[in-house]
Amino acid sequence: DAKTTQPPSMDCAEGRAANLPCNHSTISGNEYVYWYRQIHSQGPQYIIHGLKNNETNEMASLIITEDRKSSTLILPHATLRDTAVYYCIVRVEFSGNTPLVFGKGTRLSVIA
Amino acid sequence: NAGVTQTPKFQVLKTGQSMTLQCAQDMNHEYMSWYRQDPGMGLRLIHYSVGAGITDQGEVPNGYNVSRSTTEDFPLRLLSAAPSQTSVYFCASSYSMPGTEAFFGQGTRLTVV
Numbered sequence: 040d041a042k043t044t045q046p047p048s049m050d051c052a053e054g055r056a057a058n059l060p061c062n063h064s065t066i067s068g069n070e071y072v073y074w075y076r077q078i079h080s081q082g083p084q085y086i087i088h089g090l091k092n093n094e095t096n097e098m099a100s101l102i103i104t105e106d107r108k109s110s111t112l113i114l115p116h117a118t119l120r121d122t123a124v125y126y127c128i129v130r131v132e133f134s135g136n137t138p139l140v141f142g143k144g145t146r147l148s149v150i151a
Numbered sequence: 152n153a154g155v156t157q158t159p160k161f162q163v164l165k166t167g168q169s170m171t172l173q174c175a176q177d178m179n180h181e182y183m184s185w186y187r188q189d190p191g192m193g194l195r196l197i198h199y200s201v202g203a204g205i206t207d208q209g210e211v212p213n214g215y216n217v218s219r220s221t222t223e224d225f226p227l228r229l230l231s232a233a234p235s236q237t238s239v240y241f242c243a244s245s246y247s248m249p250g251t252e253a254f255f256g257q258g259t260r261l262t263v264v
Binding site: 073075080081082083084085088126138139140141142143144 | 155184186192193194195196199209210239241243252253254255256257258
């Protein structure tokens, strides 16, 4: 079972910030928070990840609460091309690698 | 740099036929995995590999076989296709170290009739 909870769908006006929440109340100290998105039926695309600090890259910002039990993905200026399903994933990192386990994600619709 | 390449993109099989879905990556990634995605659902892990010669089962392994003889290739075999295996299949790869991103192929749409 996925270890995260996300709203099934959200709408956002084009040009506005899209804030996608994720609850991961059972996260442990060695688990990262990852965000991926899937546009239409393409392969998922990596967006960003973090452990405990906030992170920013050219696509988005990731805000992780101090207790690490929830996070928010922020798309600062959403465009129609950002319409997709967004997946929040927590992942334990061992010395090897562990699978990404996908839940159902949040379907973001950006509206003109 | 091709990334993760899946072939074929589309396939129709008859029940009971066998086939191999190909996945190749040119990034020297140790970790590779196969997922299936049914309509309106998230991705479910079928099998994964942490390196050549090492494979393990995911959430839905029944009906599928894998092997990893090289770092670059991770084929998925359907020995006797069933209509329940109609799905979109995605292959992914990544480096085997903490905090790395996974790269996905564009998928293979399989229909079993």
